Amino acid sequence: MNNQFFNHKKIDGKWQKKWEQDQIYKASNTSKKPKMYVLSMFPYPSGAGLHVGHPRGYIAADVYARLKRMQGFNVLHPMGYDAFGLPAEQYAITNGIHPKYSTAKNVKTYQKQLEIIGLSYDWSRKINTTDEDYYKWTQWIFLKLYNHYYDHKAKKAKPISEIEGKFAHLSQKERDTELMKYRLAYEGYSEVNWCEELGTVLANDEVIDGKSERGGHPVVKKVMRQWFLRITDYADRLISGLDTVDFDESLKTVQKNWIGKSFGHELDFKIEGDSGDIENIKIFTTRIDTLSGVTFMAISKNHKLIIKNSDKFYKIINQTKAWGDDERDIKIKKGVLLENVYAIHPDTKIKLPIFVTNYVLSDYGFGAVMGVPDMDERDNDFAILYSIEIKQTKLEESESIEKRLGLKKVFKYKIRDAVFARQRYWGEPIPLKHDTDGHIIELKEKDLPLKLPKVTSYEPIGSGESPLAGVKSWVKGGYETNTMPGWAGSSWYFLRYMDAHCKTAPVSKKAIDYWQQVDMYIGGREHTTGHLLYARFWHKFLYDIGLTVTEEPFKALRNQGMILGDDGQKMSKRWGNVVNPDDCINIYGADAFRMYEMFLGPFDSQLPWSTDGIIGTRRFVDRVWRLSQVIEEQNKKNKNIKTDIQLISKIQKVIRKVTDDIDGFAFNTAVSSLMILLNDFEEVIQNKKEINQLDFINFIKLLTPFAPHITDEIWSVFKNKNSINISPWPKYDETKLVENNIKIGIQINGKLRGDIEVNSTKSESEILDEAKYVVKNHLEGNVIKKTIYIKGKIINFVI
RNA sequence: GGGCAAGUGGCGGAAUUGGUAUACGCGCUAGUCUUAGGAACUAGUUCUUCACGGAUUGAGGGUUCGAGUCCCUCCUUGCCCACCA
Numbered sequence: 008m009n010n011q012f013f014n015h016k017k018i019d020g021k022w023q024k025k026w027e028q029d030q031i032y033k034a035s036n037t038s039k040k041p042k043m044y045v046l047s048m049f050p051y052p053s054g055a056g057l058h059v060g061h062p063r064g065y066i067a068a069d070v071y072a073r074l075k076r077m078q079g080f081n082v083l084h085p086m087g088y089d090a091f092g093l094p095a096e097q098y099a100i101t102n103g104i105h106p107k108y109s110t111a112k113n114v115k116t117y118q119k120q121l122e123i124i125g126l127s128y129d130w131s132r133k134i135n136t137t138d139e140d141y142y143k144w145t146q147w148i149f150l151k152l153y154n155h156y157y158d159h160k161a162k163k164a165k166p167i168s169e170i171e172g173k174f175a176h177l178s179q180k181e182r183d184t185e186l187m188k189y190r191l192a193y194e195g196y197s198e199v200n201w202c203e204e205l206g207t208v209l210a211n212d213e214v215i216d217g218k219s220e221r222g223g224h225p226v227v228k229k230v231m232r233q234w235f236l237r238i239t240d241y242a243d244r245l246i247s248g249l250d251t252v253d254f255d256e257s258l259k260t261v262q263k264n265w266i267g268k269s270f271g272h273e274l275d276f277k278i279e280g281d282s283g284d285i286e287n288i289k290i291f292t293t294r295i296d297t298l299s300g301v302t303f304m305a306i307s308k309n310h311k312l313i314i315k316n317s318d319k320f321y322k323i324i325n326q327t328k329a330w331g332d333d334e335r336d337i338k339i340k341k342g343v344l345l346e347n348v349y350a351i352h353p354d355t356k357i358k359l360p361i362f363v364t365n366y367v368l369s370d371y372g373f374g375a376v377m378g379v380p381d382m383d384e385r386d387n388d389f390a391i392l393y394s395i396e397i398k399q400t401k402l403e404e405s406e407s408i409e410k411r412l413g414l415k416k417v418f419k420y421k422i423r424d425a426v427f428a429r430q431r432y433w434g435e436p437i438p439l440k441h442d443t444d445g446h447i448i449e450l451k452e453k454d455l456p457l458k459l460p461k462v463t464s465y466e467p468i469g470s471g472e473s474p475l476a477g478v479k480s481w482v483k484g485g486y487e488t489n490t491m492p493g494w495a496g497s498s499w500y501f502l503r504y505m506d507a508h509c510k511t512a513p514v515s516k517k518a519i520d521y522w523q524q525v526d527m528y529i530g531g532r533e534h535t536t537g538h539l540l541y542a543r544f545w546h547k548f549l550y551d552i553g554l555t556v557t558e559e560p561f562k563a564l565r566n567q568g569m570i571l572g573d574d575g576q577k578m579s580k581r582w583g584n585v586v587n588p589d590d591c592i593n594i595y596g597a598d599a600f601r602m603y604e605m606f607l608g609p610f611d612s613q614l615p616w617s618t619d620g621i622i623g624t625r626r627f628v629d630r631v632w633r634l635s636q637v638i639e640e641q642n643k644k645n646k647n648i649k650t651d652i653q654l655i656s657k658i659q660k661v662i663r664k665v666t667d668d669i670d671g672f673a674f675n676t677a678v679s680s681l682m683i684l685l686n687d688f689e690e691v692i693q694n695k696k697e698i699n700q701l702d703f704i705n706f707i708k709l710l711t712p713f714a715p716h717i718t719d720e721i722w723s724v725f726k727n728k729n730s731i732n733i734s735p736w737p738k739y740d741e742t743k744l745v746e747n748n749i750k751i752g753i754q755i756n757g758k759l760r761g762d763i764e765v766n767s768t769k770s771e772s773e774i775l776d777e778a779k780y781v782v783k784n785h786l787e788g789n790v791i792k793k794t795i796y797i798k799g800k801i802i803n804f805v806i
Numbered sequence: 807g808g809g810c811a812a813g814u815g816g817c818g819g820a821a822u823u824g825g826u827a828u829a830c831g832c833g834c835u836a837g838u839c840u841u842a843g844g845a846a847c848u849a850g851u852u853c854u855u856c857a858c859g860g861a862u863u864g865a866g867g868g869u870u871c872g873a874g875u876c877c878c879u880c881c882u883u884g885c886c887c888a889c890c891a
Contacts, residue, residue, distance in 0.1 A: 011846075257810050257886090264809080267890060292891060305891090340889080366889050376891045384807090385889055421890050532886085606831070608819055612812090613884075620818070623831045629846090676820070679830040686830090752826035757872040759826055795871050801825045805871050 013632040015596025019716045022730075023125055031733050032127040036506070036518050038081035044522050045072040046501055046561075048530030048538075049087045049134075051493075052113035053094055057120045058578050059586045059604070059616055060570030066604050067567060067674060068529040069126045073712035074669045076127070077736040083522060084127055085504040087134035088114050091142075092493035093205065096433040097222075099465040106433040106465070110137060120589060125597045125715055127732065132507040136496030141503065143456035144513040145495050146438040148545065149192055149427075150449055151552055153439070156189035157240035164191060164551035183446060191237045191548065192427065194447070198309075198370075199426055201229035206467030207430045231471070234428040234437060234489060238544050242266050242420045244558070245543055253563035255611075258535055265536045267421025269293050272405070272414045276304060276377070279358070280348040283316040288350055288361070291372035291419055294382065295408050300400030303378040304350045304361045305342070305389065307369035312348075312361075320345070323363055330365045340389045341365045353412055364389065372419055425541065427492060432465050432474040434490030441485045448485075457486070497538050498545040501525050501560060512554070519556055528561040531569070539564075565672050568612040575615050586616055598714035599625040605674035605713060627682055628717055631710070634688055634703070635721045641697045648699040650691075656745045657687050658705050663739045665709045674713075681710055700725060705737045753778045754803040760785050763802070771796060778802045 026032060047068040050061065065086075072084040090113075095106040102109075114135065121128075134141055155164040167186060174182040187193050201207075204224035219226055238245075246266055249259045271293035278286060288304055306312060308327040313320050323343050330341060342362040349358040359378075366385055367376050380390035380397040390397050408414065428437070438450040438457045450457055460481050462474045475481050476488040499513065506518035539561075546560035571577060572584025579585065591600045602624040608614045641648060661684045668677035684706060691698060704725065711718040711731050722731035746767055753761045761781040765774050775796060779786060786806065793805040 260810075261886065264887065269890070271891080290891075294891080366891095368890065371890045379891090383891075385891080388889090419890080535886085603831095606818090612819095614818070617818070617832075620832050626846090627831090675818095676830085679820075682830055750826075754826085754872070757870090762826065793871060795825090797825055797872095799825095801872080803825085803871050 011629070011633060013596065013598075013628050013717055015598065015628075015716070016593075018720050019123070019125065019592075019597045022716045022719045023122065026127070026730065026732070027130070029730070030131075031730050032076075032082075032084065032129050033131060034083040034085075034129050035081055036521055040079060040081040042083065042522060042526075043072075043075045043080035044083045044505075044524070044526045045075065046084070046504070046525045046528050047086065048528070048534065049089050049497070049500060050117060051089045051092060051094075052110065052117040054098065054109070054113055055580065055585075056113075056116050057588055058570075059588050059591060060578050062121075062124055062588055063570055063604050063610075064529050064531065064567040065121065065126055066124065066601050067565070067610055067672065068527070069124075070601075070605065070669060070674060070712040071527060071529075071672075073127055073715065073732060074666070074736065076733060077708070077711065079735065082127075083132075083504065084129060085132040085134075085507075086121065086126070086128045086130070087132075087500060087504070088117065088136065089493075089497045089500070090114060090135055090137040091434045091491075091496055093207075093431070093433075096431055096465055097205075099433070107137070123589065123592050123597060124601065127715070132504050134500060134503050134507055136500065139456045139458060140508075142435045142496065144503070145435050145491065145499070146450075146455050146457060147452065147513065148499060148549070149435075149491070149495070150438055150452075152192035152236060152548065153190055153449060155191050155548070155552065157191060157237065159240070162244070164548055179446060180444070191240065193235050193237065195233060195235055196230055197233055197235070197426075198228045198230050199233055200226045201231065201471070202226045206471060233426050234487075235424040236427045236544075238425045238541070239420055239422055241544050241547055242268065242422055244547055245540065248543065248547070248559050252559050252561060254561075255564070255566060258532065258564070258566065261535050262540060265422060265540065267419075269419050269421075271295065271417060271419065272409070273373075273417050274298075274353065274377070274412065274414060276350040276353065276359070278312070278348060278350055278361075281319060282312060282348050283319065285312045285315060288312065288375050289373045290375045290377050291417070292377055294379070295405045295414065296402050297379045297382045297400050298354065298377070298408055299403060300379040300381040300398055301352055301359065301377045302380060302390065302396045302398050303359050303386075305364045305367045305376045305378050305386070306361065307367040307374040308363050308365070309369035310363070310374045312345075313363060327363055327365070340385070340392060342389060342393055344393070360395065362389075362393065370423065371421065427495070428489035429492050430467050430471050430473045430488075431490055432459070432462060434492065435495055436475070437487040437489055437491060439487045441487065443485075459490075494538055494541050498541045499549070501528075501542070502546075502549070502555065513549075514554070519554070524555075524557040524559065525561045526563065528564045529567065530564075532566040566611055568608075568610065568614060570607075571613060571615045573615055573617050578616070586618055591618065591621060595621045595625040596628065596716070598717050599628050602627065602678055602713045606678040608675055610672045610674055624678075627685065628714065630685060630689065631707070631714075631717060631721075634685070634692065635707070635724070637692055638698050638700055638703045639724065642700040645697065648697045650699045650702040651696055652743075652745050654687060654691050654698070655702060655743050657684060658702060659740055659743045661709060662705065662737045666736070666739065669712060678713060681706075681713070684709075707731070708734065708737050749799060751799065752801050753782050754801060755782060755785050756805060757803060765799075775802065779804070 045068055047065050068084070072082050076082045090110040095110045098104065098109050099106045136142060154167045156167050156170060158165045167190060170189060171186065174185045177185065202219045202224050205219055205222065218224060246263055246268060249262060271291055272295040273289060273291050275287040275289050278288060288306065308330065313323060317324060326343055342364040345361045345363065348361055350361055352359055366389065367374060378386040378390065379400060380387040380395060381400045436457045436459055438455060440448045442448060460475070460478050462478055465474055467473060468477045473488045473490060475490070481488070502514045502519070505522040506514045509515045509518070542560055546555055547558060549555045550558050572582060574582065574584050576582045576584060588600065599621055603621045606624060661680050664680045665677045668674065688698065688706065707718045707721055708731060715732050719731050748764045748766045750762045750764055752759050753763055763774065763778050763781055775794060786804065789806040791804050791806055795803040
């Protein structure tokens, strides 16, 4: 070992191979050590492969996992692939290649890219959501959702069989219909986000500004048969559970706002005039106290008053058709007055005009609003546009209105039940059959997995139905032709890692009892209202049915900031600013790359990438390498070197700093303090002093979570057995600290005028006298009115 | 429109939470070595000034012996949600 440069090409691979051979990162499900489950959000392997932004979260999780392992935890740190979903299917349509093969290829690429980074995964637990052994259990969970309902009194899910008796007197068809109103996975007809280009329905969070998240195709509303998950039943628990987890406060707020719980009252306004069977307009309001200011009613164009009287209101239907399908897009308020129909104010009995408007959402509350232009800005805008009376509101205690009109307090939520069906091929088949009467039959557990059949074409068939509807045997068997959405497999994968090969359940009782939940979850903020909410929902359901042992899946969550291109734009092929991690690792080595990703800046900040900077951490790696050789030489000659006590003291401080920083996800400052410590080591060597190997080992141990390859190599050159990666973490020892002479500033009236060396042997008056002497020019001819001396920090003379 | 962040050298960013602003790294300048270039190493590098000195954390004000940090007003940028009754 006489090289000036660290030979990463040889050494990185050597250790990666050895770690895998010795299985040093394998987690034990029976260990007596304290457990620690550290999880990175698993990737969707796209054809483009990883860019340098992706590994940031993986490396951070890995650094954290490595620290915990060295601190003596039994660490579970797994990785896998989320491989069902649209892009693979789009690729299949364009290229005629089965998604199974294209995703397998992508997974292979990702696997290679991850391996060369040197991440400490327990690969024996690798999962892939498209494996039959995996999606068998996704289907199993779906069936559990299907045959459970939510008991709002007990606040938990219960078997549907418990309420079947209630409907025993009904015909099977009627009974099916009634029970469907309770099931947590249910079939319904609903207006959904339909994307013609993709030929499928999308969830709300997959639609951005009326366009599909993937591809940016137009999305319109369409009524279709769908499967839904009743996430709304869990809305309250999804809010209250946030108080028990260690997530970023702003992320909790986003989830709370997404669920959108609000408190208010429901109230019926009687209708007079030509309104067919409809007698009332039901509204929800959070401001019942403004009732006296109501001067009109506003309803959405899809309100039942219009729909059920389409013959009477055909003109209005035609007029409002052109308003656009997405009410969220509207900029200018529009309205049409209903003729010959009035609503009656419950107190004054005054006739109120009814308008069909574009600013009332059809899918929130009852799609109807009481218009209070005096108090509500939106109602005010509308009233001015349509010359509606604006009446001064007399606020009234809501309790007295409640009593007078017999109203009850109610809660409303913004969150909708989640559409759980895609008219697509590349997803988990829904394990249900429809018999000829339309009765639904569940598949039995022994018949799972219901495997995806082969198809000849991946295009959705004309009606917008899934390609499965074109498979004769499938349709003949009565199988459901919808498949599950992309987020099905990712809603429970963290449980599967606990027991990746369990044959009898999604996860065995023994494994869940041991691992409990994810202790530290690391991923991007973009999953806040999608995956993260769905996973919490499924986990709570699985808790209700006794499969999991905690209410929440993730005890703590940390979000990484996005890495931008060096032009400050999002990294993408479109801008030509994509940097590939493989190239960086090939040139600079995994350790330099890992350190640079962590050193770039605060973990949760968005940061521009600059490949130029890696040279800095690469130089650091080389300097550590050279220093290790010098120290080895010194220690060969003399076994009992006494290291400079100042340096030992500095090492102790860095032990504390690096430990605290990794715990607090302040990786950038941990790396910088390691750089400072290296500078200190080199200064000692330059001064022709010697360093004991054991003190240097403390330093390389602190470096190990960031740069595990070079530290393991040095560790073995120093003739240590096993891997440094499973050696004990250094302990901070306060007794080894020495007090230095420190320089403190001398201020006059708060302005810095000089400095002074102090140490513990000098008394306060000695220090102050000396300080006065140092700044005597500034003090000349002035009286010191006040002296402030903060020990070890500052002296301030006020004149 | 609402909510949440954040504004510090040429650049990415530090600052023990009110106590010497600009740590660490990139880049740049000079030097050593080299036929040369590169690499490596050494020294320097907030601005202004020949220098002594002076100024400086988006702008302005305030509290304090002392403010990047706390308070008020404003400006700018980023992200998320956007007619949720």
